[in-house]
Amino acid sequence: MLEKVFTGNKQIAQPQTNASVCLRYFRAWRAFHCAYVTADFDYAIRKVFHDGTCINMSTDHRGADSGLNIAGGTPGRYIHNSPAEWAYTVFPFDEFTGDKNIQKSFSVSPNTLINARSLVDPAHDIVLTVYSNASIRAYKLSDASLLWTLTHNWYSGTYDNWYHSIHWVRDGEAVLISSSSGKVTFFNYLSQDIILKTMIDGSNWAQATAYDSVNHVIVAIGTDLKTRVFVPVAVPHHFDGPTLNPSSPEQYGHANVTAQLLGDQNEPCADWWVHWRLLNGKGWLRDYVGQTDKNGYVYNYYYSPTLESQLGSERIYVEVIV
Amino acid sequence: MALWPIGSPIGPMTWLYATCEDYPGRGLCGPPEILYSNRFTTGWGDWRGLIHFFYYRPSDCYVMHALFDYEPWYIGYLILDPETGQRRYTWEQSIGPLPAAIGGSLWDMLSMKSIEAGAFGKVFIVRSFFFSTSIYEVDPASLQYNDGWYVSCGDIPNYPSQWTFDGSDGAIVNLADGYLAVAGTALKKAVMCWKNINTSIEFLGEIPLPFDAIYDVAYEDHQSMWISAVGGYIMKVNYKEPRVEFLSKLPDVNEEEDRRYLIAWDGLRGRLAIFRQKWDDPVTGACQCTLEFYRPIGKADLLTDPVPVRSLRAGKQIPFIFHLVGDTGEPISPYSVTASLDSPAEGSLSTKTGRTGAGGMGTVEYQASLVTGDETIRLEADIEDGE
Numbered sequence: 001m002l003e004k005v006f007t008g009n010k011q012i013a014q015p016q017t018n019a020s021v022c023l024r025y026f027r028a029w030r031a032f033h034c035a036y037v038t039a040d041f042d043y044a045i046r047k048v049f050h051d052g053t054c055i056n057m058s059t060d061h062r063g064a065d066s067g068l069n070i071a072g073g074t075p076g077r078y079i080h081n082s083p084a085e086w087a088y089t090v091f092p093f094d095e096f097t098g099d100k101n102i103q104k105s106f107s108v109s110p111n112t113l114i115n116a117r118s119l120v121d122p123a124h125d126i127v128l129t130v131y132s133n134a135s136i137r138a139y140k141l142s143d144a145s146l147l148w149t150l151t152h153n154w155y156s157g158t159y160d161n162w163y164h165s166i167h168w169v170r171d172g173e174a175v176l177i178s179s180s181s182g183k184v185t186f187f188n189y190l191s192q193d194i195i196l197k198t199m200i201d202g203s204n205w206a207q208a209t210a211y212d213s214v215n216h217v218i219v220a221i222g223t224d225l226k227t228r229v230f231v232p233v234a235v236p237h238h239f240d241g242p243t244l245n246p247s248s249p250e251q252y253g254h255a256n257v258t259a260q261l262l263g264d265q266n267e268p269c270a271d272w273w274v275h276w277r278l279l280n281g282k283g284w285l286r287d288y289v290g291q292t293d294k295n296g297y298v299y300n301y302y303y304s305p306t307l308e309s310q311l312g313s314e315r316i317y318v319e320v321i322v
Numbered sequence: 323m324a325l326w327p328i329g330s331p332i333g334p335m336t337w338l339y340a341t342c343e344d345y346p347g348r349g350l351c352g353p354p355e356i357l358y359s360n361r362f363t364t365g366w367g368d369w370r371g372l373i374h375f376f377y378y379r380p381s382d383c384y385v386m387h388a389l390f391d392y393e394p395w396y397i398g399y400l401i402l403d404p405e406t407g408q409r410r411y412t413w414e415q416s417i418g419p420l421p422a423a424i425g426g427s428l429w430d431m432l433s434m435k436s437i438e439a440g441a442f443g444k445v446f447i448v449r450s451f452f453f454s455t456s457i458y459e460v461d462p463a464s465l466q467y468n469d470g471w472y473v474s475c476g477d478i479p480n481y482p483s484q485w486t487f488d489g490s491d492g493a494i495v496n497l498a499d500g501y502l503a504v505a506g507t508a509l510k511k512a513v514m515c516w517k518n519i520n521t522s523i524e525f526l527g528e529i530p531l532p533f534d535a536i537y538d539v540a541y542e543d544h545q546s547m548w549i550s551a552v553g554g555y556i557m558k559v560n561y562k563e564p565r566v567e568f569l570s571k572l573p574d575v576n577e578e579e580d581r582r583y584l585i586a587w588d589g590l591r592g593r594l595a596i597f598r599q600k601w602d603d604p605v606t607g608a609c610q611c612t613l614e615f616y617r618p619i620g621k622a623d624l625l626t627d628p629v630p631v632r633s634l635r636a637g638k639q640i641p642f643i644f645h646l647v648g649d650t651g652e653p654i655s656p657y658s659v660t661a662s663l664d665s666p667a668e669g670s671l672s673t674k675t676g677r678t679g680a681g682g683m684g685t686v687e688y689q690a691s692l693v694t695g696d697e698t699i700r701l702e703a704d705i706e707d708g709e
Contacts, residue, residue, distance in 0.1 A: 003633055003634070005629075005630045005631070005632070005633065005634050006629045006630055008627070009627075010627075027681075028680070028681060029651070029653075029681045030643075030645065030653075030680055030681025030682070030683035031645060031651070031681060031683075045532050047647075047651035049626045049645050049647075050626070050629040050631075050643065050645075051626045051627035051628075051629050051644075053624060053626045053627075053645070055624070055647070055649070055650065055651040056650075057532065057569060057650060057651060058532030058533060058553075058555070059532070059533045059534045059551065059552045059553040059555070212631075214683075215631040215641075215643055216631070217631050229629055229630070229631070231630075231631065231632055231633050233632075233633045
């Protein structure tokens, strides 16, 4: 579970339905582009800030065939696809209003490019799209040929529970976010490795989510229409270990002690101070304080007792203050 | 308030200066109240009224062309066709409307969808006549074709067909660099841009407009134009790229009282002139239109709450971001924002002043103490008032 650092106290204006919100981080704005159908069926462009401040930027939008279908893009390239034609068109998206004339025709199965479930990276000539409940597909932007399929096996639920959006994180890295379940997957789309599977707080938010690639936070708009900000840092949930190697050190012996601090989805928790102690006082530890590394591991060294009378079982205790 | 107002020397207006010497043949003269009655500003077609507004650099004046209907004459059951009148008003600096400083009689404004100044102060019109539309240079006095640049919209690649029938809302012609930008909202809501208009015209690109309707366009320079739209939105477009450079809003927009906003760019003084056309006073019938001037820069209106973007942990330095923007979200930068902590404070601010940068975003750094607790960060920006 990622750490929530902020809950807004401002409500953004009421959209019509959950499904019609498209939230995208626009780097030039340092804020979010929010396109949705308003209660009276107008299509609106709003600028949404992290704290929930919401600004109207138009009196009209080009309608369902455009604003709600903004694919993600690398910075400065905001790509929009139009489902009006069977062959989907992908082109740079002007952050205020729309596209330029540089068009790249791009044909894939239509339902794979809906809403924000796609991401375009022209530099790497790649289009990513949520293909099924268990996989992501990558196509070549230039000729629409299939590059690869990455299976994440994360969802077995209905279509509404699929990942709702893909957002650009940094060169080669993207994040998939499900607005309804809170599941988040960071992955590398060049090496096709999954970097981190995690969650954001699944309660009271389901409208839309986006990733701020400048400040590296996830912003979600909840069902209460308030923003929540999550940092990509997992909250510690449990330790894996500590384990000893060798597992039964002999008298005068010693052992490496290893523990891994993990979140509730087994995400590694880096950079946390932990405290060690021995519960029975048999033997010694080298360190009584340590700090987890980037994979959540913290290491110590255990020295066995030298007196025979001290032999027996010992428990090593490691704790972290969250 | 999003644009910097720099004065409204004329307004509310009266039409005392507006006589009709410029169009003597039609017998339109009458007492001034006729000219500012509702008949003046309401027409049968939405495009009628005070519709064409631009800054005319050679005479250093603002020029308005108006088209209006007279009330039908009733003689028994017989209704006589209302006549259409056309009129030019000009304003020199701050002295009020003058009749036809450019002079000359006006030619067939009924068919003109747009009259705008372009590069070198030349005046161009968009004319729809018998289902064909053309854009060409006219004599500024008579509005008749002056044997200059001419294009038939049928010969323009990608010209929206609906615009040929219904006309577009405005065209900007830059003959020096060979660019043409046409803004319209019928069928296609967009600014369409072309290049090489002096030789073989070539489609450059389109910028979709997120507005229900636009009111007017204005030429700024060899790359920029302005658009005024429903809701008081003001947009600056680079028609050479093409892309949008600036979106802002007029202050005190009142959709019920205001009829339309006409825009002109005063190239000599570097300011926007906005003709705010309002409905006439319902009781007295007095004209309530105003001419207003603005600097084309955003005015700070909103300071968002500081939001932490790193883990909130004891002993850590945590950046808090905020945005300072105008009321259309236009970034206000660079600008200083002062931060303070409510006392008693456990932690401290490592930066007490945040400076806004890209997108109007700024950062202040908070140094958390080793003690758990609640803190309140306050942000403050000093904004000067406009005139």
